Amino acid sequence: MRARAALWAEYTRMRALVVQITVHDAVCKRSMAIPGVGPVTALAFKTAVEAPERFTRSRDVGAHFGLMAKREQSGMSIDFDRHISRPGDEEMRTLLYEAASWLLTRSKVWTSLKAWGMKLARHRGHKRAVTAVARKLAVIMHAMWRDGTDFRFAAAPAVQPEASATALVSARRRHAESNGTTRDPPAGGAATGGSDEGGERDILPAVERSKDRWNPRD
Numbered sequence: 001m002r003a004r005a006a007l008w009a010e011y012t013r014m015r016a017l018v019v020q021i022t023v024h025d026a027v028c029k030r031s032m033a034i035p036g037v038g039p040v041t042a043l044a045f046k047t048a049v050e051a052p053e054r055f056t057r058s059r060d061v062g063a064h065f066g067l068m069a070k071r072e073q074s075g076m077s078i079d080f081d082r083h084i085s086r087p088g089d090e091e092m093r094t095l096l097y098e099a100a101s102w103l104l105t106r107s108k109v110w111t112s113l114k115a116w117g118m119k120l121a122r123h124r125g126h127k128r129a130v131t132a133v134a135r136k137l138a139v140i141m142h143a144m145w146r147d148g149t150d151f152r153f154a155a156a157p158a159v160q161p162e163a164s165a166t167a168l169v170s171a172r173r174r175h176a177e178s179n180g181t182t183r184d185p186p187a188g189g190a191a192t193g194g195s196d197e198g199g200e201r202d203i204l205p206a207v208e209r210s211k212d213r214w215n216p217r218d
Contacts, residue, residue, distance in 0.1 A: 018043055031141050033151045035111060036103035041095045045141055048092045052146040061142045062135035065093045093134070100133035111153050113140070 022028035022039040031042035048065070055061050062068055066089075104117050104126075113136060121129035144151060 015040075027145050030144050030150055034099075034103075034137065034140065035107040035109050035114070036099035036101075037137070037141070038099070041099050042141075044092055044095055045138070046145070048089050049142065049145070052142055055142060058139045058143040058146065061138045065089055065096065065138055067093060067096065067131060067135035067138065096134040096137050097130060100130045100137055103137075104130060104133060109153065113137075 019039045022032065022043050025043075025046070027046050028039070028042040031037050031045060032039065049055075049061065055064070100117070103111075103114055104121065107114060113133065116136075117129050117133040120132055124132075140151070143149070
């Protein structure tokens with residue numbers, strides 16, 4: 001128990017030192033404005049990159065930390081492997097992955113980065129989405145450091161899912177009336193048809209797809 005208490009005391013002292021350094025560093029403070037990026041991640045990123053001029057393009061930072069998908073070429077075709085390359089600083093890669101995971105699962109602040117990651121998770125799976133967001137975090141943090149800019153949260157979407165569902169019901173009703181019937185869709189249709197992608201699909205294509213799933217004469 002004494003050894004455990006000594007380790008915890010040392011950890012607390014070191015973390016306090018890291019926080020003290022980052023709050024007085026302009027680059028780290030800008031990085032910590034990103035949801036999920038804390039003092040340790042911000043300071044580790046600055047230490048690992050050293051100088052933003054090392055990278056001509058910000059997207060090269062993701063490859064530097066081993067967050068890019070491996071590429072295998074056979075003949076005239078190029079096949080992309082499903083796994084990341086994993087070279088570079090493993091500790092920095094882990095910190096970026098943890099920051100991305102926190103952004104997607106625990107952050108309650110809406111950002112375009114989180115929206116992009118959540119959409120990717122629905123199509124490709126959670127782990128791949130976290131890896132992609134971690135790579136995007138490295139790109140964004142480098143660009144902010146290079147240009148001296150702040151993180152842009154962007155505006156929340158103007159059309160909420162409830163509004164999209166209402167619009168979908170109205171479109172279906174107009175479609176039914178044009179076919180000579182005014183019967184409403186079955187209960188629950190507004191919440192299921194065309195809304196699997198979180199409001200990403202257009203309304204009219206969703207109506208066309210609903211022809212095969214729901215017949216007004218049934």
